[in-house]
Amino acid sequence: CPVEVSKRAEEEADTPDLEGQSDDSSNEGDASGDTEMDFLRGLFSRTLGLSSGEKVLDELTLDGVARYILSGKCKNIICMVGAGISTSAGIPDFRSPGTGLYANLQKFNLPYPEAIFQIDYFKKHPEPFFALARELYPGQFKPTVCHYFMRMLKDKGLLTRCYSQNIDTLERVAGLEGEDLIEAHGTFHTSHCVSFLCRKEYSMDWMKINYSHLNLPARFFTTMKMDFPRCDLLIIMGTSLQVQPFASLVNRVSNSCPRLLINMEKTGQSEFGMGLFGFGGGMDFDSDKAYRDVAHLSSCDDGCMALAELLGWKAELEEMVKREHALIDSKDAKKKDKEATPSSRSAGAEAGNSDKTE
């Protein structure tokens, strides 16, 4: 289960076992040895303040990031996203004061807010999770501008992958496909039996709920080793970067890789002692040594639209959002028609039958 700060060191220590579960880990094992060494080298030099990377951005602003993308030197973009990218779709996040789920769980009478997503608690008291799942269930929400911005990055051949903590499947609805996505904390898209001996997979239609919140998928560990060392730009959106090991991915890019945060608040900055535990120094937006981290404090949608405008993609993005939302609306309308039709048909049939009988 993804864990909060207190269990970070333990989670990282568990990583090799989880890698072993992957079908394709053997292929990537050799290559990952080098990248792991590079990662450790970078980590120690950063933590000990021995070196900083090359300054790639001419300015630590959204304009600087846009100029870098337009320069053609930025070919591999990774997006790391969290619940904040879906709040404008109507899905509450966890930690936003007042509106976040943790502020509104009183009705479930939980011992502590995180219990709602913990498997041991679920096995004894499944009701709160199912009640919440019903509220969050895919199909009721449309992807946001931010989701479609990532789809544009994909269409333009710039998206290496999107690492998402979300379970709402809106990245898929927006057009990212399996290969484009790591759903680090699970997804409603597929489900598994929670019995250790069974683990049978169920489709969204069958079960309409997912429990891969239990473990990060093995693919998370194999792809991150391929993706992050090659990353030219990391875009982090809508996440408090509180859950490990996901949050420490920000330290897996090279020393020179620019990192753009689009969020309501600054997140991911170093916490006292975290460097010592091997999680790297975190983001540095403001110190005298800051050279690559950019914080754009706004909603994810506004930030993505602003970046799209600087890139000359604004009209295209607006058009995509309009077109895709209209498509979703028309599919919904057809579905509703279909649902209504059988009963009217059967009512008609019954009426027909009774006519004949008469």
Ligand code: CNA
């Ligand atoms: P979080 O801890 O609730 O943090 C959300 C962050 O996003 C905060 O820093 C907010 O300030 C910021 N934020 C909220 N709304 C916006 C906005 N419109 N624009 C910009 N920033 C915004 O959520 P995290 O994702 O960091 O935590 C990881 C948890 C959340 C994962 O385990 C998820 O499964 C879980 N979660 C997912 C969903 C979903 O699938 N949509 C919903 C709720 C929780």
